[in-house]
Every structure is written in C-alpha cells, then in structure tokens.
Amino acid sequence: MTTNEIREAFLAYFARQGHLRIPSASLVPFEDDPSVLLTIAGMQPLKSYFMGADTPPRPRMTSSQKCFRTNDIDQVGHTARHLTFFEMLGNFSIGDYFKDDAIRFGWEVSTEVFGLDPERIWITVFEGMDGVPGDDEALEKWVELGVPRDRIQRLGEADNFWKAGPTGPCGPNTELYLDRGPSFGPEGGPAVGGDRYLEYWNLVFMQYERAADGTLSPLPAKNIDTGAGLERMAAILQDVPSVFETDGFRPLIAWAEQASGRRYGADGRDDRALRVLADHGRAMTFLASDGVVPGNEGRDYVLRRIVRRAVSEAGHLGLPPDAVVGLTGPVVDGWGDAYPELRDRAAEVRDVIGAEAEQFARTLTQGRRLLGEVIARSEGTVSGEDAFRLHDTFGFPLDLTLEAAQDAGLGVDAEGFERLMGEQRERSRAGGAADGASDLSERVALVARESAPAEFVGWDDTVADTRVTAMEELGDGTALLKLERSPFYAEGGGQVSDTGRIDGPDGGAVVVDVMRLGADQVLRVRLEQGHLPVGSEVTARVDGPRRRQTQANHTATHVLNWALRETLGQGVRQAGSYVGPDKLRFDFTHRGRVAPETLVEIERMVNGRVDEDQPVGWEITDRQAAADAGAIGLFEEKYGERVRVVSAGDFSQELCGGTHVSRTGEIGPFVITAEASTGAGSRRIEALTGTAAVAWLRDRERALLDEVAARDERIRELQSELKRAKTTRTDVGGLAEQAVTIGDVRALVAQVEAGDMDELLAIADRLKGTLGDGAAVVLGAASEGKALIVASLAPGAVAAGLSAGAVIREVAPVVGGGGGGKDAMARAGGKDPERLPDALAAARAILTAPRGA
Structure with missing residues (x-):
C-alpha cells in the first residue's frame, strides 16, 4: 500500500463505522490553546471537545492530522526514524464508545484493513500507579479478540499513561507493536526495548484531567483518542527498514540525489544530509503553507532553524543555499492531493523559504569561517561562549555547531551556551510573564466546568439580562465569574476582549478581561461594591464606545x-x-x-x-x-x-x-x-x-510644520557656521609639524576646531595627504556639547600593524561614547567633551607604543 492508500484506507474504515471525516487542522494551534507552539498530536485540535468546553460536530470523528514536534530536530538525519513533521492517523470518540470498541477497531484495522500477521502483533497495557488501578479491562478485551496472554505486557506510567502535557486530559493507554523479527534484536516483547518491536498505534482511554498539582479528576465523559503514525505504518506495510525508504520520502531523496550527484547508502555522512533535506524539505513546506514565517521567536524560529539546517546540509552536498527551495516541488506533488493548501500556496511558500535561504547565505560563509577557526583552536570542547557567539552574531543554530564539532571529534559546552541564551532571554524579556499565570489558568478552567457553557449573544447585543452561574473570588479584589448569557466578546481571531460592567441587586463589578475556553468563556471582574453570588440576576453591559x-x-x-x-x-x-x-x-x-x-x-x-x-x-x-x-x-x-x-x-x-x-x-x-x-x-x-x-493626521500636520520650522532654523545655523569656517581655516601645515616619526609611521594626535564630523574628517584627510604614506592621524573636536573623534590611517601605517578601528574602540569609552570602523578609518562620538584630552592622550600612547616584529 502506498502512503496515500494507507491514509485513505484508515479514514474510509472509520467512516464506515459512523465516524465523521474531519480535515486536518493547521500546524498553528488554535488561539485558545496557547500551551504549545505547534500542533503535536491528532487530538490537540479537539482538546476542547474532550474537556467538555465545546460540542463536537459528531461524537465519532476520524482524521489524518498534520503534526510537528520540535524535540527531535537535533536527531533528524542521525537516525533512520526521527522526523519533525509527521501525519497522525486517529479515531476519536467524545462520550460515545470506549475501550471495547476502540480495541476492536484497532484489531480489525491492523489485521483486516492493513493485513498484518496476528501472530506478530504484541500488546502493552497500563500496569497501574498510585491512585489509578491497572487496566485489566483492556487486557481481557485483547484476550477475547484472540491475542495470547504471553504477548500482552504490562508497562508503567512512562509507557502506558498518556497525557496532553503537564496539565489537561489524560488516561491509561494500550499500544500495538509489530514484531519485526530476530534480525532487529532479541525476543522478549516491547518490554525489552530495542528496535525489534515497533510501536505503530496507541489507543488512549481519556478519562481524567490532571491539575497543576498533579491531582486527577474525572472528565465530563469518557473519551477515546488514538494515534497511528502514517509514516511508520508505511514503513511496516512497504517492508522497508526506515521511513526514508517509503514511497513518500523516496521522491525527496531522489531530488536531493539528482541535485547533488550523491547516492543514498553510499556514505554515512551524505546519508545524514540527504535525510535532513528530505525531512526538513517536507517540514518547512508544510509550516510555510500554514502561514508560519521565519523569525527569532516561537514557531517562527522553528521554521528559521530547519531552513538554515537544510541550507547547511545542502552545502555539505555541494549545493548552493537557494537549492533548498527545490524541495518544495516533490512535497507539493506528493501531498498536494491530501492537503490542497500546498498547491494553493506553492508560490508563496517558495518565496518564504527562498528569502530565508538567501538571508542565511549572506552570513553562512563568514560564520563557517569563524566556526572553522573555533574548532581549530578548541581542545576537546567548543566553549559555550564560542557557540553562543556563533549563534548570536551569525545566526548559527546550536545544532549546526554541534554537528560540525561532532564531525571534528569535539564536544560542545551546551550547558554554557544555554546559560548565555538564558541570560539574553532575561535581558530581552523585560519582565516576562506574570507569576501565577498557570495557576490562574487552572482556576479559570475549574470555574468554567462549574456550569454549562455561556451563551454568547454579543454579535447582536451589547446589553443582556442574565444570571451568574459560577463565581470564585481571587483575593486581590478581583473574581472569576461566569454568566448564563454573555454579551462580552472573548479575545480571539485577533480581536481583543470586551470590557464593561455587571450590575445586580447585591453589587456591581467592572469587567476587565474575558477568557475563552473553546466555545465557553469566563470573565475576570473587579468587584466595586457588594457581591455577585451564583444564581443572582444581573445586567451585563459592554463598554459601548470601546x-x-x-x-x-x-x-x-x-x-x-x-x-x-x-x-x-x-x-x-x-x-x-x-x-x-x-x-x-x-x-x-x-x-x-x-x-x-x-x-x-x-x-x-x-x-x-x-x-x-x-x-x-x-x-x-x-x-x-x-x-x-x-x-x-x-x-x-x-x-x-x-x-x-x-x-x-x-x-x-x-x-x-x-x-x-x-x-x-x-x-x-x-x-x-x-x-x-x-x-x-x-x-x-x-x-x-x-x-x-x-x-493622527492632525498630529502629523503639526509635526510637519514643526519640522519645517526646525529645518529653516538649521539652514540659518549652517549658513553662519559656513561663514565662520571660511574665516578660520585650520592651519594644516602647522599641525603637520607636530607629527612624531616612529619607524615608518608619522603619528599625529591633536584637538582641533570642527563644527561636525564631516569637517573633522576633511581636516584629517588633508593632514594625511600632507604626512604621506606612513600617516596615522587621530583628531578630536568638541561640537555642540559632544566629543567627536576620528582616526585616519594611510596604507603604510596599516601595514605597520596599526588599526583605526582598534584605536577608536579603545579611546571612545573615555569620552562616554562608542564607535568603530575599519583599519584605515574609524570614528566615534561621546557625551563628555571635557575628557577629550584624556582620550587623545590614550590614542597618542597607542600610536607611539613600540611595535614588535
């Protein structure tokens, strides 16, 4: 079966079992699920259904969901199985069937739809943990279907208890494995680990919600969430040793082979590069088609990272940076029928990826040179400081440095790198998220579950007579409150939340925020007088002008x-x-x-x-x-x-x-x-x-008038300065006589009068021409309460080992400023002109210091 046939066979089977076929959600999570950067599981877009916050279109659903997990980016290419983007086949029940049907469906799809040998299928079930018993019910159902007890193993929380994250829906699960035979490792079932027993399907019996403190409470209804990795199923059914040899990935590998002239399987290092291009080519195409653009934060940084890693691996194969754009073609060809957005947005995707590859190419050559220098001088380990400088200055992701170091037989101080990255994040975070945000989120979820979802009437009405259905005071003068009917819009789709008032016979409050939970909402209010008890009749009024x-x-x-x-x-x-x-x-x-x-x-x-x-x-x-x-x-x-x-x-x-x-x-x-x-x-x-x-237009008009007035005044000032400059020309000849000769260098350091940096530069140029090829001129001037410094060196002075940029970097801090430039010319400005003599003295010491061979 081809990958497309496997996807269709799975979805068609569950459609016959009364499941609604739903399209894949975007890789960008819904706005009311900020818990993850990208969609990581088939159930994630359905979380609000599982939690009872939304009503599903049908209690039975099935999908092939686009997923992306960032934790394996560093491993992609090094192994034959790690992926970033993948498709998750799943069937879901929201309060409908539970273990019996889920297990029966799993067995029928495995043995009848996919034709797997029943004698090679192994099962694991949950063995139990504190507060949750072992899953004997699932075990007995498998036995009833004909699986021998000796091919069913009990595993603990790490293996057979699924959770969406630190908090949220969770429950025991049962997993299906295929025995790939003795050539892949020793016998003994999934419990022995290794590559012989390959997990291909996970059936989750979602029945709990985990709170922030780890406690479990029953969900409103028992649900089923299953996930079968499409790529892994393809490897099994096509009987190939890795996902990269399935029909889905072969065109991507073939494209890279043809473009580079390398052959998969001929060289281990080339194989790694080819696998990276195949995975990242597919991943970046799907990400860009879902509207992600390369950037420095969040999911945007994920796309930037994989594009740059693909560019780096393409370089290993001798391909130019912009070659990675060509990977989008076989992705659109292979997946465009299942995901039409790939065809619709193909040109846009090529532009996004091409722009990032072009941008990275500008720093890649210089960064690689520096990386080579770092590796050459490193003994055993590349320092965290060097790895961070490569990242911060040249945009090199840590994994590129790790891979280059590994190829050279070196380690990398990743801990030091992360420490410096953390310090940088703290500097840029400007306070970061408020403490207690996760606790508030938990309390909001608890209040939401206390009553039926609020009916939103705010599309048509901004005032509603309603009733308080849930309320919890937070202890800071605010409270969480839920209404039976609400005119308040909860933030979503880019639109901010409404504010307003709630008034009842027992008190009143100002609405300061409206938090969305699927189709439900919870208000955060500031109590002004009295109280708003559950059951009280109130009037809710949106702030009309806002x-x-x-x-x-x-x-x-x-x-x-x-x-x-x-x-x-x-x-x-x-x-x-x-x-x-x-x-x-x-x-x-x-x-x-x-x-x-x-x-x-x-x-x-x-x-x-x-x-x-x-x-x-x-x-x-x-x-x-x-x-x-x-x-x-x-x-x-x-x-x-x-x-x-x-x-x-x-x-x-x-x-x-x-x-x-x-x-x-x-x-x-x-x-x-x-x-x-x-x-x-x-x-x-x-x-x-x-x-x-x-x-805004009126402010702009006033600003333009002020700008015109200021420009007129500046013209008058410049005319006066020009008149002064004509009558007080600098005595270049007299200054040149003050030059000190040291070897082949004629050094001159002086303070002169100059109205601005351009005038100072002109004086320096005249002096340099007078002093000849060995001239090294440093001039300073005080102008309009600021210090100006320029260093200008003739070729002979540069050849003697002097650098204008180095001089400026050394002396600029003396006048409270900064600057820079190149070896031949550099400039600086500072806010402390009174220290100009000290700065020039420091420059003189540098130019006249003895220079060794």
Whole structure:
C-alpha cells in the first residue's frame, strides 16, 4: 500500500463505522490553546471537545492530522526514524464508545484493513500507579479478540499513561507493536526495548484531567483518542527498514540525489544530509503553507532553524543555499492531493523559504569561517561562549555547531551556551510573564466546568439580562465569574476582549478581561461594591464606545485584506492580526516592501469602500457552501460543518467569529500609519480609523510644520557656521609639524576646531595627504556639547600593524561614547567633551607604543 492508500484506507474504515471525516487542522494551534507552539498530536485540535468546553460536530470523528514536534530536530538525519513533521492517523470518540470498541477497531484495522500477521502483533497495557488501578479491562478485551496472554505486557506510567502535557486530559493507554523479527534484536516483547518491536498505534482511554498539582479528576465523559503514525505504518506495510525508504520520502531523496550527484547508502555522512533535506524539505513546506514565517521567536524560529539546517546540509552536498527551495516541488506533488493548501500556496511558500535561504547565505560563509577557526583552536570542547557567539552574531543554530564539532571529534559546552541564551532571554524579556499565570489558568478552567457553557449573544447585543452561574473570588479584589448569557466578546481571531460592567441587586463589578475556553468563556471582574453570588440576576453591559471602535477596526481589517489581495495578488494571506479600540494591525504574506504608491492606492481603495457605505452582515452556513461562495478563512477554524461568514457588501466574505459594524460607512476615515517587515515573506500594516485617524493626521500636520520650522532654523545655523569656517581655516601645515616619526609611521594626535564630523574628517584627510604614506592621524573636536573623534590611517601605517578601528574602540569609552570602523578609518562620538584630552592622550600612547616584529 502506498502512503496515500494507507491514509485513505484508515479514514474510509472509520467512516464506515459512523465516524465523521474531519480535515486536518493547521500546524498553528488554535488561539485558545496557547500551551504549545505547534500542533503535536491528532487530538490537540479537539482538546476542547474532550474537556467538555465545546460540542463536537459528531461524537465519532476520524482524521489524518498534520503534526510537528520540535524535540527531535537535533536527531533528524542521525537516525533512520526521527522526523519533525509527521501525519497522525486517529479515531476519536467524545462520550460515545470506549475501550471495547476502540480495541476492536484497532484489531480489525491492523489485521483486516492493513493485513498484518496476528501472530506478530504484541500488546502493552497500563500496569497501574498510585491512585489509578491497572487496566485489566483492556487486557481481557485483547484476550477475547484472540491475542495470547504471553504477548500482552504490562508497562508503567512512562509507557502506558498518556497525557496532553503537564496539565489537561489524560488516561491509561494500550499500544500495538509489530514484531519485526530476530534480525532487529532479541525476543522478549516491547518490554525489552530495542528496535525489534515497533510501536505503530496507541489507543488512549481519556478519562481524567490532571491539575497543576498533579491531582486527577474525572472528565465530563469518557473519551477515546488514538494515534497511528502514517509514516511508520508505511514503513511496516512497504517492508522497508526506515521511513526514508517509503514511497513518500523516496521522491525527496531522489531530488536531493539528482541535485547533488550523491547516492543514498553510499556514505554515512551524505546519508545524514540527504535525510535532513528530505525531512526538513517536507517540514518547512508544510509550516510555510500554514502561514508560519521565519523569525527569532516561537514557531517562527522553528521554521528559521530547519531552513538554515537544510541550507547547511545542502552545502555539505555541494549545493548552493537557494537549492533548498527545490524541495518544495516533490512535497507539493506528493501531498498536494491530501492537503490542497500546498498547491494553493506553492508560490508563496517558495518565496518564504527562498528569502530565508538567501538571508542565511549572506552570513553562512563568514560564520563557517569563524566556526572553522573555533574548532581549530578548541581542545576537546567548543566553549559555550564560542557557540553562543556563533549563534548570536551569525545566526548559527546550536545544532549546526554541534554537528560540525561532532564531525571534528569535539564536544560542545551546551550547558554554557544555554546559560548565555538564558541570560539574553532575561535581558530581552523585560519582565516576562506574570507569576501565577498557570495557576490562574487552572482556576479559570475549574470555574468554567462549574456550569454549562455561556451563551454568547454579543454579535447582536451589547446589553443582556442574565444570571451568574459560577463565581470564585481571587483575593486581590478581583473574581472569576461566569454568566448564563454573555454579551462580552472573548479575545480571539485577533480581536481583543470586551470590557464593561455587571450590575445586580447585591453589587456591581467592572469587567476587565474575558477568557475563552473553546466555545465557553469566563470573565475576570473587579468587584466595586457588594457581591455577585451564583444564581443572582444581573445586567451585563459592554463598554459601548470601546466596542464600536474595535468593531470599526475589525471590519476595516476585512476591507484592507480585500484591497491587499486586489493590489498585490490573490496569493496574499493573513499571517496574524491585532484588532483593538486603539488601532488595527494586519500581518500578511508578501515578499518585498509594499511600494509607497501602492500603499496610497490601498488606502484610497479602503476609503472608497467606506464612502460607499455598503452593508455588513453575517450568517452561519455549511463549510463547503462558504468555500464554494468564495469565502476565505484567515486561519483554520475549529472542526465543524457549520461556519460563520462575515460579508462586507459584495466584495468581501471571510470566515470570522468577531464583531463588526453594520455598514462600512461606520468605519470612518482610514489611514495607514506604518508598513514594515515581520520576517522573510511577511509584512505588517498598521492603521487607524475614525476619530483616531483624524487625530493622527492632525498630529502629523503639526509635526510637519514643526519640522519645517526646525529645518529653516538649521539652514540659518549652517549658513553662519559656513561663514565662520571660511574665516578660520585650520592651519594644516602647522599641525603637520607636530607629527612624531616612529619607524615608518608619522603619528599625529591633536584637538582641533570642527563644527561636525564631516569637517573633522576633511581636516584629517588633508593632514594625511600632507604626512604621506606612513600617516596615522587621530583628531578630536568638541561640537555642540559632544566629543567627536576620528582616526585616519594611510596604507603604510596599516601595514605597520596599526588599526583605526582598534584605536577608536579603545579611546571612545573615555569620552562616554562608542564607535568603530575599519583599519584605515574609524570614528566615534561621546557625551563628555571635557575628557577629550584624556582620550587623545590614550590614542597618542597607542600610536607611539613600540611595535614588535
């Protein structure tokens, strides 16, 4: 069976068993799941269903989910099995069937759909731990299906108790293994470890939720979550020793072989490079197609890291950096039918990856030279300081340094590197996340479970008579509160949370935040008087002016998206946004700066739609109907056959859960305030609407007038300075006579009068011409309360071992400043002109110091 046939056979089987086939969610997790950078498991997009916060479209579902795990990046290439991106086949039950059917389905798919030999299948079940008994029920079900007891092994928490993370849904699991035969290792079952018994499917009986303190509580319903790695199943069914020899990866390996002239299996080091290119080529194509762009933080850094690692390994095979873009072709060919977004965004993906490869190429040569120098002088271990400098200065990921050091027989002080990285993160974090955030998250989840999900009525209403259904005071004057019906929008889709008030007969509170939990929400309120007990009837009122300005900015974002696609092409896609009452920010995929004249046109188009005052409305419709009608999804929505489509006039239709104005005219004036890059292949526009736009334009007008006035004053000052310069020319001849000759060098250090750095440089050039080939001139001047220093060296002085840059770096701190340059010329500025004589004395000492051979 081919990889595509395996995927289809799995999904078709479960469709016959009453499961809804759901599309893969994006690799970028939903905004209400900030616990991970990327989607790491098939169940992750369904977490809110498992926790009871959302109602699934059907209790039975099946999918082939795109997944990405970062913990194996360093291992990819070194082994024949580690991957970053992978596909997880899964079947899920939300409160429907449990162990009996899950185990039966697993056995039927293994033996009847995939045709595995029942005599080679081994099973593991949970042996138990404190507070949780061993899973005898699962063991007996396997026996009932015909698995001998001696091929069923009990394993502990590390192997057979699944959890989504430190907190969240969890439960015992049972795993299926295939005995690959004695050539892969000794017998004895999965408990012996090694490569002989290959796990290919994990059936999780999700029945608990783990709190931050480790305690387990039952989930609202018992659920089933299974995961079978598609690539591993392909290796088994195609009877090949590694995933890189399956039909999915062979075209990627073949592409790299043809491009480089190397052959897989001929050389161990080449094999490593070919495996890296195959895995990373697929991974970076999928990441970029889901809107990730290379950057220095979070998931953006993951993409940057794998592109750069692919470029480095391509270099080992003799390929130029931009060759890695070619890997996207076989990925689109191999996976485009299953994941149409790969075909739709192929050009955009090539641009994003090409831009990052081009950027890395500019530093790669110099970085490799430095890396070679570091390795040459290292004895046994590359220091953490050197590894950090390679990363910080040249963008070398640690794994590239580790691999180069390993090839040279050296270790790397990774602990020292991580210490320095940690110090850098602390410096840049500016306070970081508030303490207790995880504790608050746990308390929010507990309050949410105390009652049925809140009904959101805020698309149409900003005031609602409702009832308090759950409440917990936090002890700092605030409380967590849940309403039966809520007009408050919870942050999501880029739109910020509403604020407002809640008032009842027993007290009142200000709403300061609204936290989303799937389709549910919990309010954080500041109690002002009295209290708001559970069951009390209250009136909830959204802050009207704040909501109206936020809505105007959100609708303006949709109109802006339309204008961008009209001017820059239909390949433009949203890559992030912020919609608040103060402004809107829109990130989108596009390579290269948007020309100023294009920005003017975009601004004109948006204001044109505002002037037309077209109606804005929304409807809930079938996902497929929305797609057929041309609606665009800015991000993958949660699974479901029904979606909300927001329409502006007849020109914009988008999947969106946010709030909007009723007509485009309510947006008011629209003005673009900034356009900039956010990384390779991604741009950002910031804009204002309504009264904020008018205020910004008025401020800009005043600033321009002030700038014109200041420019006129500066012109008058410059004219006066020019007049002074003409009457007080520097006596270059007299200064040249003060030069000191040391060997072949004629050194001159002096303080002169100069109005600015350009004038000081001109004096230095004249002196250098007078003193000849061995001239070494350092001049200082005080101008407008600042110290200016310039060092200018003729070729003979440089040949004698002097460096203008070195001199400046040494003396600039004396005047409280900094600077730099090259061997022939360097300059510096400082805030302490009174120390200029001391700085020049230091420069004189450097130039006149004895120089050895």
